[in-house]
Amino acid sequence: MNVRTQNLLCACQKLEGIQNKSDPWRPEFHVSPPVGWMNDPNGLCQIGDTHHLFFQYSPFDTKPGLNYWGHFSTRDFVHYTYQEPALCSDEQFDCHGVYSGSVLVENGQPLAFYTGNVKKVGAYDYVEEGREHNTILAQGWDGCHFHQKTLLLRNEDYPENVTCHVRDPKVWKEQDTYCMVLGARRKDDVGEVLFYQSTDLLHWELKNSLVTEKPLGYMWECPDYFVLDGVSVLTFSPQGVPADGFRFQNIYQSGYCVLHGDIGGDYTLSEFRELDAGFDFYAPQTYQDEQGRRILIGWLGMPDSDYGYAEKAYGWTQMQTIPRVLSVRDGALYQQPLPELQALRRSAFRIQVEESSEMRCAPAYETDIRVEEGDHLTLRFGTDGVLEWKDGMVTLSFGESGLGRTSRTAPLEQLKRIQLFCDTSSIEIFLNDGALVFTSRFYADPVASVFSVAVQKAEFIMWELQPISIRKENLL
Template identity: 40%
Template structure:
């Protein structure tokens, strides 16, 4: 039997999942599209589609787009949605590999920006290329992809990730008045190179601050940062993003093993973000492949900006799934899971300098203020995952969203986050030691 089926995270029944795409709220439903392949180890990319009224229960909709056009025959790649006048507008990258002896980095690859409309949010009404390789600025390789669109002060903007001929990552910004004619207005770049390519950029305002999120590929790693081969993080923008605004220091958004290509959207006064709980070309693996599927999404996270930092907290809807299970205090430090439950929400206040949490004899979190870090390590069943570190001096509170095969760790109200897959062989206990107080809830869905 497969115990690793997620209870409250989005994952495919069969096949492969990667980036979340086209996130929006449209005609009473939240929509999640995602990069999908029929083969569990990846293949030609489609857009799979789910919709939900509450961000918790998801209905499967038919596959939205297949790589069935000349301009996207090697993959309906990542993109985003914009709602205008009761129509869903989708922008994505049509990936084409020309036939020939190419490396597909500097030649032989087309990345077409495609505009799609849908009146009902289920069926495609129109699908047209709005930008070809020739319409992008000079000096770029053929890696130009992942359009994120939004409306601001009566104009439309699109940010696209790019790799230059000098192998430097950057983000291109385009402007439009009609969604079909796009003009390149500027490029976000850094003096010192931050990765060779920026995938899945996102540009938004949160709490009065403009932020550029991106996934730079190929950063040099250290003990406390860029521990994954591909990174996911953000830049704070000083000034107007349309003109002379510039980006400052790059900060990582998640310090775990599995978090990549997130996308955000705004609805009802909140900015929600969903990420892929996976990592391209990682050395570690996911044993669900044996069961014919691979990868899942993170939980939806609510964004906030304070103390010069982007905060990510689990969306408040998740609290409605809580059923009280156990109270941790000075005397009770071990919860024995006696039922079949594998999905939990653990919330702890921490008053000490040391804290240890052990989940299902699989994963351990070890905080030591003297050492100045929180270490996430595998006791077993990491499938190649070993250790990740978070540099941190004090933990006031910590929240763990545990599902059958993942843990997302939110530290100090979501100021720092670590996400990882895990594949326990039993679900026997959740142990905590330290000067703490807190509650464990099972999550029933």
């Protein structure tokens, strides 16, 4: 019995032993792990008519451990297939975890690029010594697993001024040239992105190091680069950025800079903008589907935080955001829910609000609120969740149901529209067609939950959302 079979047999036995149908926090329409820990989305891609959602996965505990690449696939974002993990630690150069990365589709075949984690035993600081972050190519896809691995870059191949922390390759192709960005931590504790090019996918040459004008944190994780609507965008998740008023309130951030100039030559990066103003959003990744849409999915969680995650009592934790379609307006990224999610809608209620309206609602629902008159608004959900807009600011706050999540605030001069997706233990709020987004976990008493809107005049429609379906395939 090989390493893959032994480990996955253990995970499947654990799954059968602890799944509980009375779990109140299992989401209805978000992707979550059947057991164990889920975090960063990896390798998002479309092959033929099927979208593949890989993710960081530790099936043995409800905390990060020996990471795999878990795997869901879907044709319509309503019906999903969960399969055995596509990548596991079975080589010396990735023996302590198959870390984050991306997939490049060549001639209908996925090529996976990821970071192989090696943590040596000894008195190391694991920043400048004691850790290997190897860049690896995995190929030989059989529809379930990658079978052939090639080590591309070791720590000694990276620039001399960076630490051991170089990871999370995102690879794409421009004409006949392959391009890759890697997140890095320099020895002077400044985060940056390394830009490489290759003509054969095996030999990579460093072309540039991308930094902001002023240092922004000590480490940039999960970089992504794309051109959308003629605008070059670099997304990344910086660590070590101090709070600045209502900005940078989470322990780690996720956002983007517009890149002006040549990514491989002279360039400037615009001011960093956060992608999400809520409590639980990290390590987003994008891909372009066959319709030409740029789709983003993020981790609906926050690493190293003090927030509570009540589902751990049921043997699993964390989930992914709903897929979002990106666009650029006036030089800024907008995020909109993927239209395919409308297939989840069941019964609809349309209400004209004058001053206030309150109702009971299903555990999983979508609302679309059009504000017609009013200079302030208060929206309540769950047992103590509140979204309030007044004096040009929006605040999302929780009481006990937040399990340590208190309040987050962002500026918004006018409020015209609110699209809200509420699941059993999460909420995603899109304001003004996705100009501002709040994402968070929360844990309300479903029996006592209500939904109310107080505003001078508005119209809203609410849909109950049916659960996504998930079938299991290729499991032991």
